[in-house]
Amino acid sequence: DTAVSQTPKYLVTQMGNDKSIKCEQNLGHDTMYWYKQDSKKFLKIMFSYNNKELIINETVPNRFSPKSPDKAHLNLHINSLELGDSAVYFCASSQQDRGSEAFFGQGTRLTVV
């Protein structure tokens, strides 16, 4: 009964490959996010979707493309992976009208070799 689940948990891939990370929430929230946590544990928002519409797009390379097929899912596709993309990627969700308490997934540790 995981509230926010993302797959895979670990992803090791070579430079130049294209990969996707999937995220699903069963909380009925209307807003979903992708955050990136670097090796120093610094967390930074990448994207936010509200009811399947993109509302936040921080300065993320356009190799990163989020896709929200419905408000319970927000997937992250990354093209032409680079070494610097290695990080832990977290999906999160919240309900916009209740303030912004967020529920996080367990994270996907991406290692680009």
Add this chain to the structure above:
Amino acid sequence: SQQGEEDPQALSIQEGENATMNCSYKTSINNLQWYRQNSGRGLVHLILIRSNEREKHSGRLRVTLDTSKKSSSLLITASRAADTASYFCATAGRGGGNKLTFGTGTQLKVEL
């Protein structure tokens, strides 16, 4: 630029002692939240304090907010070994999107 700075970066205490972590931020906020992250896990929401509140309690947690100084503190009383984790403050701005801007985090170690 990064919104929040936390101090200390690392804190080591004995079980039973209190742990205090501080967070400073730069712009006006709607609310401020604290999260815990155990090693290799996702973040877990602990407590939310709104910009018009000054203090909030939840179990062994006490959070204060001083909007004039743009700072907050998290106090964990009677700490336990299970409290060992990284703690992050996060601010929600007044703009749309429910964007959370995280601080640098405090790594807390509670020793037996």
